[in-house]
Amino acid sequence: MQISDLPYPDPGVPDARSGPRFLVWLGRGQLGGQAKSLCWGMLHFSGxxxxxxxxxxxxxxxxxxxxxxxxxxxxxxxxxxxxxxxxDAMLHRTAVTNWITAAARVQQLLARKTAELGSALTRRVAAGEVVAVSTGDVEKIGWFVEAVSRFLAAAVTVVLVCVGLLFYAPELGVVVAIGVPLVALAALPLLPRATRRADFQREKAGKATELASDTVAGLRVLRGIGGEELFLGRYREASQEVREAAVRSARMWALISAIQVLLPGALLITVVWYGAALVLDGRIAVGQLVAVFSAVATLLYPLRHFEEIAMAYSFSRPSAQRAARVLSLTRTDAAAERPAAAGVPVPASVPAPGGDLYDPATGLLVAAGRFTAVVCGDPDLAGRLAERLGGHPMDAEAGGPAEPSVLLGGVALDELALDTARTLVLVQDKEPVLLSGTLRDLFDVPASGAVEPDAALGAAQCGDVLDALLQAAPDGVDDPMDARITERGRSLSGGQRQRLALARSLVTDPEVLVLDEPTSAVDSHTEARIADGVAALRAGRTTVVLASSPLLLDRADRVVLIHEGAVAAIGTHRELLHGEPLYRAVVTRETEEEQRAARPEPTELDEVLTEIEESA
Structure with a gap:
């Protein structure tokens, strides 16, 4: 594999049972590159x-x-x-190639896994750990993979030199043959402690990275409540813990390096002292002494690779363990337990178009081809419901009980192939992300082709967004579709980003579209027009909106109230508003005191009727 051939057409299926197994799997995938590096290393060290x-x-x-x-x-x-x-030149070339190709393979695997799991990834693995695996851990894994061939070349060279000295100058060759293995293995007892300190440092660094990423993600909120200094102090404490752990780890590696300098020096002194005595006795020639001394001196260079491979493995093993943990996650981690626990069979067929969407966990039934609104008093419950409707039920590894899979047309979503499931159901998160690029790039997504971008932009009321993008565009850009969107859409307001993301979701035209609070950042007039536009554009298609806005709820064909994890009421918005106090409290934000104050005072006739009912 050459660097010019990257990325891999298929990075393969990794052995993610453990960190060492993952490293072995990476090494097996680069046997050709390792063999080239070994051969060139042998030429270099032999010279x-x-x-x-x-x-x-x-x-x-x-x-x-x-x-x-x-x-x-x-x-x-x-x-x-x-x-x-x-x-030396070719060894460096092949070693760097091994490093880069190994790192690229790991990055491709992580990117594929991230795309497969979606939002479920950060629910199972901390965001800081994902960042650490995708950045620093990838480099450390690549370092170990490329260091293996150089170490093997150095080890073979050391063995050949020791054997050669036994034949060239047997008296001194015995001393070298005994001393060199002792020098190479002297630091071995210290490696477990050095590895533990390195692992502790990685743990601290991962927590600091997670804290930093969470702080950056919530920076706007922190500024709003004046919490910058508080989180700055927390990060300062975390960074100091990382520094202290790094210093303790560096001390151990410094001790190992000192041993690697002290013992070879002692071996050189022994060879010179003993060799000089042999020369004086006439048992060896002066040239032989110089040759043996020079051989031992030059062995110090390949011996350094023994220390390097130990460091590379110590640093890469926890990195590989973290990567293996991420790569071992699947969409169906608890699939075997969920259907049995829920008593729901899991058909192996693909659902036919137009099937109902059913969630066994809450009892929610979304009729095919209808605009259904779901009201949840708990925002966290609404978010979990949206993920579950997208085929990502929570399993026991996430800290909660095993949940049954959502069924579309009687078929479990998490049992379908990933591309099939995403073609059928699309979930727009509460805070969707816009990637940098032109507006045309934003709408270059897998879609049915039935909905044009202009129609989607009109339904999402993006007229002012197009004007804003065109005004900010450089001279010569006349089509708003060619205007560029900055990273994560930072140049746009929250409502503008939300409407563009909604338009992107409408363009895909999936069988089932799930929208989680799609209009939470827009004003009421725009929200009303968006509700009409979405209802008209999605006519005859299954649409689920998780919201509590009366403007959206009034446009829905049916409204479902979810309370304490189960369906509590079903009807139209107006029916539930007048006949369901719990629904009215969630939608209108009324307290119990306000509801009691709004009720008319009971008359004497009402009191008499109440007494008759109680006596009966």
Missing amino acids: IAGLPYAVGTGIDAAVDRDATRLLLVGGLVVLLGAAISLG
Whole structure:
């Protein structure tokens, strides 16, 4: 896989059972790249390891005054230098390719999982953890994947040098063969503690990231209540905890690095002291001592990769664990338990067009082709109901009881393929997001083609929005569809963003459209026109609006009141307003005292009739 070939046509199905298994799966997917990196690493390290032999042979040739052998040694040095340069350049190239391709694969997997789960992702995993996995964790995972081949090349080189020294100078070769493994493995007992400190640092950093993302998301609200300093203080405390954890982790890694410097130095001193004694005894030549000394000195470079692979694994293992946790989530995590618990069979077929939408958890039945409004006194319940109607029921992992899947035409939504479910049902969140780009790009979404953007913009009352975008557009832009929308639509007001998002949802023209408070940020006159426009444009299509605005409720064919998680009343807006006190309290915001004050005082006849009823 080359960088120019990215992104992957299909990143594959990851082994997300654990962090180490996920790393192994990534490595298996790059065996070709790892093999190339290993070969070039072997060429690079072998060239470095061969230099001491060439230097020692050259010294012996100079002592013996052998010009021919000295010329051959010079040619060997040139050849080794070329091997070192070529191997280093290509090793870096292939290693970086492995890093980038591994990181790209993980990012594609995370993006695919995010698109699959939608809003259910942040309900199961903290938003800060998702941000950490998508940014810093991806780099650490890529670092470990690319470091594996360099470590293997370094390890093979160290083994070959030790074996070679046993044949070249057996007396000193034994010392090197015993000392080098001790140097390489000396820091091994410290790795568990270093790993724990690194994990603790990651945990603190993840919490700080989550706090920062939540603060930024709610910055406007914080400014409104004057809470900037409060949250700034909380983030300052969290960042200081991250700093302290990072310092403790760095101290342990500094100790490991010091050991990697101290022990090789002690090995060099031992080789020089013992080798000098052997030279004085005449048991080895001076060139052999120089060659062995140079070999041990050059081994310090490949030995550094032992420390690096330990650090890379320690840092990437928790990152891979977090990535595996996100990638292991599915839309049907509790599908096996939900139907059994609800006693609802799960057909395997695709629902036929025009089926009713039924929610077993609340008893809500949305008739096909009708405009149904749902009133919930609890906003959180309304949000969960909207997610459930979109095929994302809450499961036990989210902290609540297992919920049955919503049925469309008798078929469970969370048992359908993702693209099929999204073609059938579209849910517009209470706070929809607008991506940057032109207005034409905004409406370039999967749609049936039956609703044109102009009709959707008209139904959503976006005339003033088009004028505002055209006024802010640079010279030469005459069509509002070519005007650009800034990131998240920040240049627009809340009501303008809400209406554009509504128009985008209308363009898709799904079988079932679920709107969660689609007009909460617009004035009453605009809201009334939007209600008429949506009702006219969606005539004959199933539309569900979760709202408490009388203007929307009055346009609905049927209104359903949800109280304490179950259907409490069904009727038209006017029928419920006059005959259901609970509905009237939710819609008109009347308190019990106000309701009692609005009731007429009982007459004497009323009191007599009440006494007769009680006695009967």
